[in-house]
Amino acid sequence: MFVVDSHFSVIKGVAVRLKNLSSHNTVAGVLISI
Numbered sequence: 001m002f003v004v005d006s007h008f009s010v011i012k013g014v015a016v017r018l019k020n021l022s023s024h025n026t027v028a029g030v031l032i033s034i
Helices: 004-021 026-033
Strands: none
Touching: none
């Protein structure tokens, strides 16, 4: 469970970076909502 949680955190962190880099990107918005 810990491995899955930390892996999910990394994915979420990447999604946040993508959203910050291009706030108009709808794909990043979808990733954030997941």
